[in-house]
Amino acid sequence: MRPLNLHRVDLNLLPGLVALLDERHVSRAAERVGISQPAMSRTLNRLRRLFDDELLVRGDEGYALTPRAERIRAQISTFLPSLDELFGTDAFDPALAARDIRIMLTDYTVSAFGTALARAIRAESPESTISFEVLDGRAFDKLEGGSIDLLALGRTPPPRYRAEKLFSDRFISVVAADHPLAKRRSMGLAQYLRWPHLAIDVEDGMQPGVDPVLHSLGVSRRIQMTTPFHVTAPAALPGSDLVLTFPSRLLPWVTGDGATRVIPAPPEIPPFSIYAVWHPRMDADPWHRWLRRTLQAVTTSPASGAPPAEG
Numbered sequence: 001m002r003p004l005n006l007h008r009v010d011l012n013l014l015p016g017l018v019a020l021l022d023e024r025h026v027s028r029a030a031e032r033v034g035i036s037q038p039a040m041s042r043t044l045n046r047l048r049r050l051f052d053d054e055l056l057v058r059g060d061e062g063y064a065l066t067p068r069a070e071r072i073r074a075q076i077s078t079f080l081p082s083l084d085e086l087f088g089t090d091a092f093d094p095a096l097a098a099r100d101i102r103i104m105l106t107d108y109t110v111s112a113f114g115t116a117l118a119r120a121i122r123a124e125s126p127e128s129t130i131s132f133e134v135l136d137g138r139a140f141d142k143l144e145g146g147s148i149d150l151l152a153l154g155r156t157p158p159p160r161y162r163a164e165k166l167f168s169d170r171f172i173s174v175v176a177a178d179h180p181l182a183k184r185r186s187m188g189l190a191q192y193l194r195w196p197h198l199a200i201d202v203e204d205g206m207q208p209g210v211d212p213v214l215h216s217l218g219v220s221r222r223i224q225m226t227t228p229f230h231v232t233a234p235a236a237l238p239g240s241d242l243v244l245t246f247p248s249r250l251l252p253w254v255t256g257d258g259a260t261r262v263i264p265a266p267p268e269i270p271p272f273s274i275y276a277v278w279h280p281r282m283d284a285d286p287w288h289r290w291l292r293r294t295l296q297a298v299t300t301s302p303a304s305g306a307p308p309a310e311g
Contacts, residue, residue, distance in 0.1 A: 013050070016043035018080070020056060021073040024063045092286030094125035099287060101130040104139050105152035106202050108230040109274060112167070112249050116298045124294065134228070135202060143279050149291065151277040154208040162283060163275040164292065166299040171209065171265040171272070174244040174254055176237045182261040189219070189266040196224035198242040200233055209272035210245050217268060234260055245269070274299075 019029035020040070030040035048055055053068040065073065101121065105114075110132050118130050133148060142148045143161070157163050173192070175181050181191065199207050199221075206212060214220055225242060227233050231253045233244055238259040245265055246254070254260055276295055282288040 010046075013043060013047055016040060017047055017072070018076060020044060020047070021065065021069060021076065024056065024065060026056075026063075092290055094128070094287070094290055096127075097125050097287060098127035099125065099129075101128060101291060102133060102148045103130070103150045103152065104133045104135050104142065104148045106135050106154075106230065107228075108200075108247055108250060109152040111231055111253065112274075113295070113299050116301070117295060120294050120298050124290075137204065143277070146279075149278070149282070149288065150295070153275050153277050154202070154272055156275060157277045160280070161277050162280050163277045164296065166274045166276050166296065168271050168273045169247045169249050171245050171269050172248050172251070173263045173265045174234055174237060174246050174260050175242070175263065176240055177259055177261055179237075179241060179243075179261065181243070181263060184263055187263050187266055189217075189268045192243065192266045193219060193221055195222075195241060195243045197221045198225045198227065198233060198236055198240075198244045199223045200230055200245075201226040201228060207245065210269060213269055247272075 015033050016029065016035075019032045020026070020043075023029040023032060026040050026044060027037050030037045033040065035043075044056065051068060051072070054066050055069040055072075056063040057066060058064075114132060121128055121130050133142075135151070135153075139148075139151050139153075140158070140161070143151060151157070152166065153163075173181075173187060181187060181195070184191075199211070202208065211220070225236065227236065230247065230250055233246065234254045236242070237244055251262070254262060276292060278288065278292070
C-alpha cells in the first residue's frame with residue numbers, strides 16, 4: 001500500500017469543501033455546515049492555499065467552479081460514500097447474517113439455556129447456525145485462535161479476557177434413597193466429607209465451585225468416581241453410598257422415581273455464577289455484541305425453559 005501524504009491536510013476542511021463545491025455560495029455553504037459566513041470565508045481561503053487554486057470565482061450569475069474545482073468535485077463524489085462507510089456505524093442486521101456461532105460450555109449450561117438460545121438465534125438470524133462444544137482444557141487456546149466465539153464458565157476468567165455474569169445457582173447434594181444421609185434435612189461439612197463422592201470433573205480434575213472451596217478451607221473430599229456429564233450423574237447413585245454435589249438448576253434431571261434424595265449442600269459451599277467469556281478483540285464487534293445481548297436476554301428470561309436462577 002502506497003504511503004498517504006496526509007501530514008499537510010486538515011481533514012476538518014472536508015465538510016466545508018464539499019459544501020462549497022455543492023452550493024457554490026459561501027453563505028449557503030456556511031448555513032449547511034452550521035458555521036458563520038466569516039468562518040466559511042476563512043475555510044475557503046485555506047482551501048485555496050491548499051489547492052493553489054481559486055476554486056470559486058465570481059461571475060455574472062454568482063460563483064462558478066474553476067476547472068480544478070470541477071475535477072475535485074468529481075473525485076469527491078466517488079470516494080465520499082466509501083468515507084462515510086469507513087467512519088460510519090458498523091451496522092449489523094442479524095436477519096441478513098449467516099454466521100456459524102460456536103460456544104464452548106458444559107452439559108449443565110447447555111441444559112440451562114442451550115435450547116432457548118438456539119431458538120432465539122433462529123428467530124432473529126434464521127440463516128445462522130449454532131454449535132456447542134464440550135468445555136475442555138483447550139478452551140482459552142481456542143478463544144485466542146478464534147475457533148470459538150464464547151465460553152460459558154463457572155468461574156471468573158484470567159484478567160485479560162472479558163466476562164459478563166449470566167446467572168447464579170447453588171449446589172445441592174444428591175444421594176441414593178437408601179443412603180444413611182437420605183432422611184436428613186441438612187448436612188454439615190464433617191458429615192459431607194465422611195462419605196465417598198461422585199464428582200463431575202469439568203476442569204483440571206476439579207469441580208469448580210466445590211473442590212477449590214474445600215481446598216481453601218484446608219480439606220478435601222474423597223472422590224471415588226468421576227464423570228464429565230451432569231445430567232447423567234444422578235443415575236449412578238442408586239445402590240451406592242456416593243454423594244453427588246449438583247447444581248440446583250438441574251433438579252428436573254434428578255430421577256423422579258424415588259431412587260434418589262436431595263439434601264442442601266453444606267453451607268461452606270457457596271452459590272456460584274456462570275459467566276460468558278470472550279476475547280477483548282470482540283468487544284465492539286456488532287455481531288458479537290448482538291450474540292452477547294441475545295445470550296443475556298435468554299438467561300434472564302423466565303421463559304428460557306430452565307428452572308429459576310438463584311439471585
